[in-house]
Amino acid sequence: MNTLTATLADGSTVDYLPQVIGEGGMKQVYFTTDKSSVICFYKDANASFDANRRERLEKILKGYNPTIGKTGDYFKQLFCWPTGIVVKPQLGIITPTYPGNFFFATGSFAGKEKESTWFVRPKLRPMLPESERGRWINYFQICIRLARAIGWMHKAGLAHSDLSNKNVLIDPTSGQCVVIDIDSLVVPGLYPPDVLGTRGYIAPEVLATIHLPLDNPHRQNPSAATDQHALAVLIYQYLLGRHPLEGPKIHPAKSAEEQECLEMGSMALFVEHPIDFSNRPLDLKIPYTTLGPDLSNLFQRAFVKSLHSPNDRPIAQEWERALVKTWDLLIPCHNNYCPSHWFILHDTNNVQCPFCGAKPKGTIPILRLRSERRPGQWTLDKQLVVYNNLFLYKWHAFDNVFPGEEADKTTQAYFVLFNGQWLLINQNLTSLTSPGGNKVAPSSQSGQPGQAIELKDGVTFKLSQEPHGRMVEVQMINLSS
Incomplete structure (x- = not known):
C-alpha cells in the first residue's frame, strides 16, 4: 500500500x-x-x-x-x-x-457523515432509515450538549464563525453531537473570521451588511453574537423539525440570491411571530410554546425581540439552563404510534401530547422543589414531573448543584408506581426526611434496599437536611380514566 x-x-x-x-x-x-x-x-x-x-x-x-x-x-x-x-x-x-456512531450504518446513506442537515430538513428526514432517526428525547439531549459546547467556547473568548447544520454532526440514536471545523475559530481582536457562515445560519446583521467593504466599520462579521443566532436556529430545528425563518413570505427581489438575503437578513421574520402572521406556514401544527415557558421565552427573545438586536440574544448558558430545567418536565407518551414518544408536561390543566394528541391516564406526581433563600423562606425554583423508574440526582436534591460536565451522576433515589402507589425509594440520600419528620434510610452496603416515601397530594418533605438541601411539595395530577 x-x-x-x-x-x-x-x-x-x-x-x-x-x-x-x-x-x-x-x-x-x-x-x-x-x-x-x-x-x-x-x-x-x-x-x-x-x-x-x-x-x-x-x-x-x-x-x-x-x-x-x-x-x-x-x-x-x-x-x-x-x-x-x-x-x-x-x-x-x-x-x-469521528467516532463510528457519527456515520450512517444502514441504507443508501451507509458510511456518510451524520450532518445535522439530514435530520433538520423536513424533505430529507423521511429519506433516512427509521433506525437512524432517533427519538425526540435524544434531540433534546443533543441540544443540551451543543449549548454546553458553545457556552464553553464563548466563555473562553472564542467564536465558531460557521456554526451550522454542516459543522455539527449528531447521532439521534444516542443523543450525542460533535462540533467540527474548529481550526477557523475566531478570537476577537486577534484573528478575524475566514468565512461568513452557512446559508440559513448566518445572522441577519451579517447578511444585511454583506455588501459593505471589509474595512467599513458598519459591516458585521461573525462573532459570539452570530453564533448565538445560529445556536438558537439549530435548537429550534432539532426540537421542532423546521427553520424559524423559512416561511411563505415573498419579498420584492431581483434574484433568488437577493430574496434569500432579505428573508434571512434585513427583512427576516420569525415564522411564529406573535403579531405578524405574514410568514407563518399554513401547516404549522406544533407551536414553540409546547416546549414550556423557559424555552418559549428564549425563542421569543431570539427570534422576536433580538432577531435584529445582536446584543440582546440569549447566550449559550441561558439555553443550557433552560433546556436542563425543561428536561425535568419531560414525560413518556404511552401511545405506541406517537412519532415523538415524549412530550413536555408544562400545563397541568391540559395534559396532552402535542405530537399525537394522546392523553395520559391515572395520576402523575409533580414535585415542586423549593430552596431556602432566607432562613425559613422556601422559594419554588424547580419542578420535576415523575414517571415510573425516573431517577433523582444531586442537582434535584441540592440547589447549589448544576448538572454540568463535572456533576456527580450517581443516582440518589428513584420513583416507582407500585400497587397503585407512587413511591420515592431512597438510595444514597443520607438525610432524606419523611413528611412526619422521620429519617428515611438509604440502601445499605449489604444490598438492603432503601426505605420509601409515598407521594401524596400536598405532602412536604426534605430531600436533605444538609446546607442547600431542597424541600419538596407534592402535587398529584389526577387524570380521567
Whole structure:
C-alpha cells in the first residue's frame, strides 16, 4: 500500500494514505494509515506563509484547548479538536477521526457523515432509515450538549464563525453531537473570521451588511453574537423539525440570491411571530410554546425581540439552563404510534401530547422543589414531573448543584408506581426526611434496599437536611380514566 508522510510542527511525522476522502471550500482531507486520525491540508497555496493563520492554530491547539485538563475527556466528546499542526508537505491540521456512531450504518446513506442537515430538513428526514432517526428525547439531549459546547467556547473568548447544520454532526440514536471545523475559530481582536457562515445560519446583521467593504466599520462579521443566532436556529430545528425563518413570505427581489438575503437578513421574520402572521406556514401544527415557558421565552427573545438586536440574544448558558430545567418536565407518551414518544408536561390543566394528541391516564406526581433563600423562606425554583423508574440526582436534591460536565451522576433515589402507589425509594440520600419528620434510610452496603416515601397530594418533605438541601411539595395530577 502506497503511503505519504506528513511532518508536524513538533518535528514528529505521520504516515497517511494518498486518496482524498473529503473536500470542502478550504481543505482536502486524508486518512492516516491507521485511520484513527485525518489530515486536513489547506488548499490555499499561500497558507503555509500566512503567519496569522499559523499563530491562530497554535493558540487553538495549546491556549484554548478544552480537551486537555480536568474535563478534557468530557469535551473530547463534544468537539473534534485538532491534535497537531502539519507543516509539510503543506500547512494543515490533524484531528481525530469521528467516532463510528457519527456515520450512517444502514441504507443508501451507509458510511456518510451524520450532518445535522439530514435530520433538520423536513424533505430529507423521511429519506433516512427509521433506525437512524432517533427519538425526540435524544434531540433534546443533543441540544443540551451543543449549548454546553458553545457556552464553553464563548466563555473562553472564542467564536465558531460557521456554526451550522454542516459543522455539527449528531447521532439521534444516542443523543450525542460533535462540533467540527474548529481550526477557523475566531478570537476577537486577534484573528478575524475566514468565512461568513452557512446559508440559513448566518445572522441577519451579517447578511444585511454583506455588501459593505471589509474595512467599513458598519459591516458585521461573525462573532459570539452570530453564533448565538445560529445556536438558537439549530435548537429550534432539532426540537421542532423546521427553520424559524423559512416561511411563505415573498419579498420584492431581483434574484433568488437577493430574496434569500432579505428573508434571512434585513427583512427576516420569525415564522411564529406573535403579531405578524405574514410568514407563518399554513401547516404549522406544533407551536414553540409546547416546549414550556423557559424555552418559549428564549425563542421569543431570539427570534422576536433580538432577531435584529445582536446584543440582546440569549447566550449559550441561558439555553443550557433552560433546556436542563425543561428536561425535568419531560414525560413518556404511552401511545405506541406517537412519532415523538415524549412530550413536555408544562400545563397541568391540559395534559396532552402535542405530537399525537394522546392523553395520559391515572395520576402523575409533580414535585415542586423549593430552596431556602432566607432562613425559613422556601422559594419554588424547580419542578420535576415523575414517571415510573425516573431517577433523582444531586442537582434535584441540592440547589447549589448544576448538572454540568463535572456533576456527580450517581443516582440518589428513584420513583416507582407500585400497587397503585407512587413511591420515592431512597438510595444514597443520607438525610432524606419523611413528611412526619422521620429519617428515611438509604440502601445499605449489604444490598438492603432503601426505605420509601409515598407521594401524596400536598405532602412536604426534605430531600436533605444538609446546607442547600431542597424541600419538596407534592402535587398529584389526577387524570380521567
